[in-house]
Amino acid sequence: MHKGSCLCGAVNFTVAGDLAPPDACHCSQCRKQSGHVWASTDVPEERISISGQEHISWYASSEKVRRGFCKNCGSVLFWDPIHHPRIAVAMGAFDPPTGTKLHVHIFTADKGDYYDIADNVPQE
Template sequence: MHRGSCLCGAVRFTVEGELPAPDACHCGKCRKHSGHYFVSTDVPRSAVTIEGADKVGWFQSSEKARRGFCSVCGSSLFWDPLHRDWIGIAMGAFDTPTHTRIAVHVYMANKGDYYDVADGVRQFDTIPPRP
């Protein structure tokens, strides 16, 4: 069981089971949503329980996805691809050790010019196909 919350605690969540290795997305939308690049783990919707769901604000950022944040403190929490059976949860929102590491950096062609990525993790200019 993994637990997490927003900054003020109005939104809390639990995830049952292991957390898949997260993706680090450097696209412009993720950078604006998070203030840097957005690192999230994709988990089955059925594994997630959200307390304070009425405090989650949703912004439809594209035809394919919406982004969830705490409407009280503004914490970026979720990346929700519509019509999929999974949801991305921000790694920084977890309270407990996650026992995972970033698996891939995506949209590197759009990354900010103020930082370098030199962690040895695979990098792609788009999203690689899912297995």
């Protein structure tokens, strides 16, 4: 069982079972939303329980995806592909230990020009 929350604690979640290895997304949408890089793990919807859903605001960033954040403190928490049985959860929102390591950087061709990726993790 893994637990996490937003900064103010209004939104809490638990994930049953092990976490999938996370990825770090460098696309412009994820960078603009998160302020840098979006690191997340994909969780099957049936394995996550969210309390405080009334404090989540959802932004439709495309016809296929909505992004969830706490409307109280602004914590970026979820990336939800509409009509898919999974949700991506922000790694930074989990209470440690997560028991996982970053396994890939994605959309690296779109990364910001102000940083380098130098951690020897595969890049796509």
